[in-house]
Amino acid sequence: QKEVEQNSGPLSVPEGAIASLNCTYSDRGSQSFFWYRQYSGKSPELIMFIYSNGDKEDGRFTAQLNKASQYVSLLIRDSQPSDSATYLCAVHNQAGTALIFGKGTTLSVSS
């Protein structure tokens, strides 16, 4: 059973701080990794994807991938109250057909 593990949280950070969200996966053959943000009662929204080892930056978001350690993370700099949501880590299966999701980490940013 291929798995994606995330701390459920809640992760609480003050406004302006860096939020660090972590994810591990079990399938060494996985090649594509995604972070989705989901507000309560809404559908997941794609915010980052990463395919190669290292860091990928997009605005206040940085995704980090370490395939040897089977670890992917998301850093949110200058956290805002509007970043308060559940963050879902997703990994493609080896066929590239299905996304396997973790249970999500709930982030709360206090003003």
Added chain:
Amino acid sequence: DAGVTQSPTHLIKTRGQHVTLRCSPISGHKSVSWYQQVLGQGPQFIFQYYEKEERGRGNFPDRFSARQFPNYSSELNVNALLLGDSALYLCASSLASGDNQPQHFGDGTRLSIL
């Protein structure tokens, strides 16, 4: 440009009934995937279709079926509904099937079984 559109937004059914959910992908996207999300969990993969062919199937019973039409829209059908089928059903589209193809989700259909 329009995103992924799903209909209906909400649906209430009783046990034993069947339901059809519909999805239109982002213009230019040829692959559609379906997911089920229950409260407190991440989405669970049900099906993926690409160019009208099934490319992947998750661990769901045969009561679940889907198809993709020539215009790349898709339907998910669920027969003999059970209380446990109550969930948010999400459709996602991507340019193609395979690795390095980000999937974009619609707003979902919230299905309640009484």
